[in-house]
Amino acid sequence: MDLPERYVRLCLRVEPHIEGFVDAYVGPPEWREAVPGEAPADPARLREEAAALLDALDGAGLEQDRARWLRGQLEALECATARLSGVELGWADEVERSFGVRPRRTETRVFVEAHRRLDAVLPGPGSVRERYLAWEERNAVPRDALVPALERLKDALGPRAHALASMPAEESVAYELVSAVPWIAYNWYQGAYRSRVEVNADTPISIVLLVALAAHEAYPGHHTERVAKEASLTRGKARVETSVTIISAPEALVSEGIATNALEQALGADPYSAVAEVLGDLVAFDPAEALEIAEAEAALEDVGTNAAFMLHEDGAATDEVKAYMRDWALSSDEKADRAIAFFEDPASRIYVSTYTDGRRLCEAYAARAPGNFTRLLTEQLTVADLLDPA
Numbered sequence: 001m002d003l004p005e006r007y008v009r010l011c012l013r014v015e016p017h018i019e020g021f022v023d024a025y026v027g028p029p030e031w032r033e034a035v036p037g038e039a040p041a042d043p044a045r046l047r048e049e050a051a052a053l054l055d056a057l058d059g060a061g062l063e064q065d066r067a068r069w070l071r072g073q074l075e076a077l078e079c080a081t082a083r084l085s086g087v088e089l090g091w092a093d094e095v096e097r098s099f100g101v102r103p104r105r106t107e108t109r110v111f112v113e114a115h116r117r118l119d120a121v122l123p124g125p126g127s128v129r130e131r132y133l134a135w136e137e138r139n140a141v142p143r144d145a146l147v148p149a150l151e152r153l154k155d156a157l158g159p160r161a162h163a164l165a166s167m168p169a170e171e172s173v174a175y176e177l178v179s180a181v182p183w184i185a186y187n188w189y190q191g192a193y194r195s196r197v198e199v200n201a202d203t204p205i206s207i208v209l210l211v212a213l214a215a216h217e218a219y220p221g222h223h224t225e226r227v228a229k230e231a232s233l234t235r236g237k238a239r240v241e242t243s244v245t246i247i248s249a250p251e252a253l254v255s256e257g258i259a260t261n262a263l264e265q266a267l268g269a270d271p272y273s274a275v276a277e278v279l280g281d282l283v284a285f286d287p288a289e290a291l292e293i294a295e296a297e298a299a300l301e302d303v304g305t306n307a308a309f310m311l312h313e314d315g316a317a318t319d320e321v322k323a324y325m326r327d328w329a330l331s332s333d334e335k336a337d338r339a340i341a342f343f344e345d346p347a348s349r350i351y352v353s354t355y356t357d358g359r360r361l362c363e364a365y366a367a368r369a370p371g372n373f374t375r376l377l378t379e380q381l382t383v384a385d386l387l388d389p390a
Helices: 003-017 029-034 043-059 064-084 091-099 108-121 128-138 143-164 207-217 222-235 250-267 271-279 287-300 302-312 318-329 333-344 352-368 372-378 383-387
Strands: 022-025 172-178 185-191 194-200 244-246
Touching: 003 022, 003 029, 003 043, 003 064, 003 244, 022 185, 043 064, 064 091, 064 244, 064 250, 064 383, 091 250, 091 302, 091 352, 108 128, 108 287, 108 302, 143 172, 143 194, 143 207, 143 250, 143 271, 143 372, 185 207, 185 222, 194 207, 194 222, 207 222, 207 250, 207 271, 207 287, 222 250, 222 372, 244 250, 250 271, 250 352, 250 372, 250 383, 271 287, 287 302, 302 318, 302 333, 302 352, 318 333, 352 372, 352 383
Parallel strands: 172 194
Antiparallel strands: 022 244, 185 194
């Protein structure tokens, strides 16, 4: 059994210990089907296997990009299995060992400037938070318009995604409204170039959020990346290690970085003007106002990482963290509670940094040279590549 296959099988054996650890799998069905029939593997043995694969990597005879990618993934697996074995890790240390970059706090002045921008654009009386929450409520897309609007955005964004990354003509995305889930939207990649995107119908979704998640989850975000890499890497180059996608590893940071930059890469600096006509009879909105709010919201995304620092590194009480989310992210009580539950869940507590660091690193990488966003979508790049100026 070669090293890439051993890596895939190790990921599948870790999955029973961490809910949601494997985000997608398009490899041989029998490999995954064999795991439920086995007794759960001892975490210490899983850690030993990750360490052994790391030791064997230099002598495995793999291409440089494969070896570099696998090193980052295996270091993350060693970290995950160390925690399963009872090793205590600080939050920032775990983030760095899992994703390959140390998280950092954002200065309050960034949020002050975002609030200033919102103060200037949001109508009505009251605090910035009150007016922002009122704006979200007024601009929430009606439930029965969500899927039709997403289908229209698919028609607008799909050709842009195909121009950025080669994808088979048979690729497809299906949207489904769901309830009682912790996320706003989630891409479940099915393999064979198909995705099912679930959208939380219980949560008000503003026009700004709807347009962003259409790009984030589908074109040219998660779906585009999954399809392009299944076609070019998993099938085209027979790189079996890319047949499994795990959440607590550098590939997750790259994936979220792609998705958080997807809308601008597809439609440029003013995407809301580009889609206003497409959505006009379904959802009326002011594109200039939407752009101002979207740019301020992007800056406020970093509040989440600061809040995770408070919770895990500073020992702040939950009520203090919730107040911080209300004050700076302008979150509703429900949204703040959902974020804190995400930060506290052992399976997802480090994931928030994939959005902030992923956005920053992938934006910088894409700006470094023409065609780099396409490389992110199609090549076996890892966080070490994003950090390497060469």
